[in-house]
Every structure is written in C-alpha cells, then in structure tokens.
Amino acid sequence: MEKYTLVKVIGEGSFGRAVLVCCKSNQERYVLKEIQLPKNQSKLESSRREAILLSRMKHPNIVAFREAYQADDLLCIVMEYCSGGDLLQRIRGQKSTQFCVDNILKWFAEMCAGAKHIHDKHVLHRDLKSKNIFLTDNGTIKLGDFGSACILNSSKAYAQTYVGTPYYVAPEIWDNKPYNNKSDVWSLGCVLYELCTLRHPFQASSWKSLILKVCRGAYPPLPNHLPYELQYLVKQMFKTNPKDRPSLHTILTSHRVSRLLRAHLPSQAVETEERGRRMGRWNREEGKKVANLLGEKSLIETSTLEGVELPKGQCESTEPIPRKQWATEASDTVLQVLASASLISSDSMASSSQTFTASTHGSVSEEPEGGRQRRRWEKDSPERLLSLLEKARLSKAFSTFLINRAGGNPLVGPLSDSQGDDTDGLEPEVAVDEYRLEPRSDDEDTDFEEDSPCDWIDEVEKMFLQH
Numbered sequence: 043m044e045k046y047t048l049v050k051v052i053g054e055g056s057f058g059r060a061v062l063v064c065c066k067s068n069q070e071r072y073v074l075k076e077i078q079l080p081k082n083q084s085k086l087e088s089s090r091r092e093a094i095l096l097s098r099m100k101h102p103n104i105v106a107f108r109e110a111y112q113a114d115d116l117l118c119i120v121m122e123y124c125s126g127g128d129l130l131q132r133i134r135g136q137k138s139t140q141f142c143v144d145n146i147l148k149w150f151a152e153m154c155a156g157a158k159h160i161h162d163k164h165v166l167h168r169d170l171k172s173k174n175i176f177l178t179d180n181g182t183i184k185l186g187d188f189g190s191a192c193i194l195n196s197s198k199a200y201a202q203t204y205v206g207t208p209y210y211v212a213p214e215i216w217d218n219k220p221y222n223n224k225s226d227v228w229s230l231g232c233v234l235y236e237l238c239t240l241r242h243p244f245q246a247s248s249w250k251s252l253i254l255k256v257c258r259g260a261y262p263p264l265p266n267h268l269p270y271e272l273q274y275l276v277k278q279m280f281k282t283n284p285k286d287r288p289s290l291h292t293i294l295t296s297h298r299v300s301r302l303l304r305a306h307l308p309s310q311a312v313e314t315e316e317r318g319r320r321m322g323r324w325n326r327e328e329g330k331k332v333a334n335l336l337g338e339k340s341l342i343e344t345s346t347l348e349g350v351e352l353p354k355g356q357c358e359s360t361e362p363i364p365r366k367q368w369a370t371e372a373s374d375t376v377l378q379v380l381a382s383a384s385l386i387s388s389d390s391m392a393s394s395s396q397t398f399t400a401s402t403h404g405s406v407s408e409e410p411e412g413g414r415q416r417r418r419w420e421k422d423s424p425e426r427l428l429s430l431l432e433k434a435r436l437s438k439a440f441s442t443f444l445i446n447r448a449g450g451n452p453l454v455g456p457l458s459d460s461q462g463d464d465t466d467g468l469e470p471e472v473a474v475d476e477y478r479l480e481p482r483s484d485d486e487d488t489d490f491e492e493d494s495p496c497d498w499i500d501e502v503e504k505m506f507l508q509h
C-alpha cells in the first residue's frame with residue numbers, strides 16, 4: 043500500500059473492500075481490492091483466481107490488471123479504475139427513459155468483444171451481469187469481476203458448480219448440465235435485454251416460476267421500435283438449448299446483427315482477432331480443399347484421413363472427431379417436473395435459507411439410452427423436486443450458489459419492481475422459444491465446457507513468489 047494513497051472506499055463486496063487509490067509514482071487512479079486472507083478458503087481462491095485471470099486478460103474491453111500482492115493478512119489486487127460506474131447503476135439511473143439504440147449497440151458490441159476475448163482464451167466468466175460490467179469516463183465498456191471465472195481446464199467438480207445471480211442463470215444450469223461458453227452468452231443476453239427494456243427478462247416471485255420461465259425461454263417481447271436484428275439476436279441468445287445459441291464469435295462476425303455491432307467497434311478489433319484465430323487453425327473449407335488436393339495428387343488418399351484424430355490446430359473439421367454434444371431435450375426434464383408441480387412461494391424459500399450451499403446429492407443420473415449416455419431425473423416426481431426446491435437444493439448446480447442478501451428476498455432483483463414482475467403464470471404476451479428443439483448446426487460455433495485439471499493455484503504461487 044505504500045505505493046498508493048487512499049482516495050476513498052468505493053464499495054464493500056462479499057470478499058472485502060474495494061478502494062480507490064492514487065499511485066504515488068504516476069498519479070493515476072486505480073481500484074485496489076483488499077481480500078482478507080485466509081479465513082475463508084473458497085473466497086481466497088476466488089480472489090486469487092480473479093488476480094490471475096485479470097492478469098492474463100489484456101483487452102480494451104476488460105478491466106486492466108496492474109498488480110497483485112500480499113500485505114499482512116490481505117491479498118491486494120490493483121486494477122484499472124472505471125470512473126463511469128457499473129452498468130446496473132446506469133440502467134437504474136435511466137428511471138423509465140429508454141437508452142437510444144446506438145448506445146445499446148455500442149455497449150453490447152464492446153461487451154461481446156471483451157467476452158469473446160476471454161472465450162478465445164478458453165476462460166468462462168460465469169458471472170456476467172450488469173453489476174459486473176463497468177464504464178470508463180469516456181463511456182467504454184469494461185468487463186470486470188473475474189472472481190467467479192474459471193479456466194476451462196478446471197477440475198470436473200468445479201465444472202459442475204455455479205456461482206452467480208439467479209436472474210442471469212442459463213437453463214442448462216438449472217438442468218444440472220455443466221457451465222459452458224453458451225451459458226455466458228445467455229447471461230449477456232440478459233444484459234442486452236436489460237439495456238433494451240430496463241428490466242430483467244426473467245423475473246418471478248417464486249423459484250418455480252423463475253425456473254419455468256428460464257427453461258421455456260419465455261420473456262416479455264422487446265419494444266417494437268428496436269431494430270429487427272436486435273430482436274432476432276435476443277431470441278437466439280435465449281435459445282434454451284445452448285447449442286442453438288450463437289457464440290460470441292458468430293455474433294460479432296456472421297450474425298444478422300454483426301454489421302450493426304461492428305459499426306461500433308474499432309475497425310481492426312474483430313479483424314485482428316479473426317486473423318489470429320484463422321492462423322491458429324484451419325476451418326472446414328480449408329481442410330477439405332487441402333484434403334481434396336492431396337487426394338487428387340495421389341500423394342495421400344483422402345480416406346486415410348478418415349477416423350484419424352489430427353493433432354490440435356490441423357484440419358480440425360475435415361472429419362467428425364467425437365466431441366461433447368448437447369441433447370436436444372436440454373431442459374425438458376426440469377420443465378416437465380416443474381410444470382406439474384404446485385406453486386411454491388418465494389417466502390418459503392426466503393425463510394429457509396439465504397445462503398445456499400447444497401451438498402452433492404444425486405438429483406440426476408446417467409442412463410444409457412439408444413446407445414448414448416443421457417442425463418435423466420431419477421424419478422419424475424414433483425414431490426422430490428418440490429422438496430429440493432424448498433430446501434433450496436435444486437441440483438448440484440447449487441453447490442456453490444450463494445445468495446447473500448441478509449433478510450432480503452433473493453427473487454427481488456436489482457431491476458425488479460414491486461408491481462409487475464411477480465406473476466407466477468406467463469405474461470399474456472410472452473415470447474416462448476417454440477423452436478427450441480429444432481436442430482441447428484453452426485460449424486463456426488465451438489462449444490466448450492470445463493472438464494480437466496486446473497493449474498491456477500500453481501500460477502498464483504509463482505506470482506506471489508515474484509513479489
């Protein structure tokens with residue numbers, strides 16, 4: 043701390059204080075997050091993770107990392123100060139005046155560019171929401187709060203857990219499927235919707251109602267004055283099957299909305315990343331061309347490529363290398379059970395516990411069906427689900443699901459109002475994803491999940507040793 047002078051305390055998160063500081067050597071202002079060591083191991087790990095991930099991310103739309111160090115019993119992370127505050131404050135500040143379309147497009151384009159950058163590095167944010175998205179004084183978007191983020195090669199156990207806010211949780215998480223890059227896309231869809239309407243897309247007064255709405259992809263339609271491309275994009279980002287959602291790469295490069303978004307990004311921003319991506323691996327067309335050419339020249343039989351698993355980075359898509367696929371019925375299990383369950387009021391939830399730390403109980407099981415492993419509920423029993431809901435232990439997805447709002451109702455979100463959002467039925471005019479079971483194949487969309495061992499603890503140790 044001797045390098046910095048304290049300007050003011052700007053907030054108190056669940057992990058510790060965030061203070062605005064001024065660097066003595068360059069007079070620049072930074073945010074210093076102080077995290078108490080080591081009373082709570084999981085919080086410590088989350089903060090360390092934030093330090094490492096931030097230090098790895100260098101992008102104009104991601105809060106810049108300056109340094110991390112340990113002082114007495116505090117872990118300190120020094121990062122760029124975003125003086126424009128967070129997006130949630132901006133949305134609230136609008137009262138009922140809608141943002142102009144250009145603003146929405148610019149901010150959304152920038153958050154996609156930042157999120158695409160982390161996805162390209164195989165990192166998932168896992169807690170994208172308007173409160174974690176900041177603005178600089180010149181109005182540039184910066185993604186922050188990487189405390190929940192995870193490098194994709196984390197442990198399997200971690201891949202099954204979720205840390206977040208219920209409003210932004212994708213249907214697959216409620217359905218006990220692993221968090222994946224498209225779950226971040228869903229959350230960004232929620233932020234886009236908030237920018238367009240100043241409301242959460244999915245709100246309810248009970249868990250049952252909230253989950254039903256999310257799993258049906260049922261949200262009140264966007265106002266008609268918004269461009270068709272935006273309406274279409276929101277619809278696609280709220281596809282209930284993650285496979286059907288566009289990746290951030292698609293949104294920025296080949297989606298109907300891309301042209302509008304790219305008009306708000308520096309011209310080289312997407313192209314540079316695109317070029318880097320293309321240099322890194324061959325796409326399907328290039329792979330085919332080369333394979334055909336080789337075949338024609340009789341240097342190598344195309345068929346010899348069949349079934350050969352090529353090393354990463356070469357002709358990846360000439361042949362179907364087995365990879366994880368989402369079942370088309372992504373959320374139907376939970377939907378069916380919820381549909382036949384009787385209503386639960388949020389009060390019973392609120393009174394049961396405000397902090398959920400569910401144990402790893404077996405709410406779903408793996409059963410072979412048609413030669414394929416498929417997740418199924420052990421019993422299609424509403425009672426079972428109801429009792430799970432009442433105990434706030436819906437699924438393993440809640441293993442680290444924390445809602446720390448002492449005395450508050452977890453279902454009253456930052457943009458909820460007391461009048462309109464607490465209907466348990468669907469709104470009369472509601473956009474339901476009727477095409478959620480339709481297959482859609484987007485070859486450029488790479489879906490990835492978290493599933494193998496993680497080395498970030500080693501990395502943070504190294505980082506601290508350097509200081």
Ligand SMILES: Nc1ncnc2c1ncn2[C@@H]1O[C@H](COP(=O)(O)OP(=O)(O)OP(=O)(O)O)[C@@H](O)[C@H]1O
Nearest residue numbers: 052053054055056057060073105122123124128187
């Ligand atoms: N880089 C930043 N620039 C400007 N303000 C920031 C920055 N990082 C955090 N803040 C603000 O500091 C406050 C505390 O942030 P912090 O991330 O520590 O906790 P939180 O996000 O409020 O809660 P939690 O992390 O527990 O969900 C928040 O009001 C947040 O908007």
